Structure formats: structure tokens, C-alpha cells
Amino acid sequence: MNKAELVAEIQKSLGKDTSKAAAERSLEAVLEGVKKGIKKDKNVQLIGFGTFSVTKRAARDGVNPQTGEKIKIKASKSVKFKAGAGLKATL
16 A cells, blocks of 8 residues: 555545545644654554654674675664554454
8 A cells, every 4th residue: 555545545534525635634644743753752652553663773784785895884773663462453
């Protein structure tokens, strides 16, 4: 499912009187809320759905697959998602 299909599903879920633009704004508001929550609290938990959290990756050595040259990979942060029990149950 891509973003356009998700917007259509949100529109259908909210009823026929909801416009596609309103459904898209709703999705954008949720995504912005998740981004702000991760940036501020380093963790966003949606009971029954899952948890988004920030993880740290240590610096490490790597290999350029095209040249075989050894390279240094800098430390970085990433977002991790752990599915909740409600989401797992739907699978």
C-alpha cells in the first residue's frame, strides 16, 4: 500500500462526506505528530499498534562493494519500529 492508497482508505473510513484533501491532511497530521514525538521524547507508543523509537548505530568499518576498498562508516541514529500485540494479531 502506498500513500495515495492509504489516503483513499482513510477517506473511506471517515465517510463519504470527507474529501480526499481532508483525509490527506489527517494523515499528514499524524505523521508530523509521530516525527515531533520521536524528536522530542525519542519514543512514540501507540497502544495496540506499536512503538517507534530512536536507536543509535555505532561507528564501524565497512567495505565499498564496487571497489572493495575499506571505508569508515560514521555513527548515526535511526528509527526502529516494534509492532504491538494488536498489529501482530491481524497478521
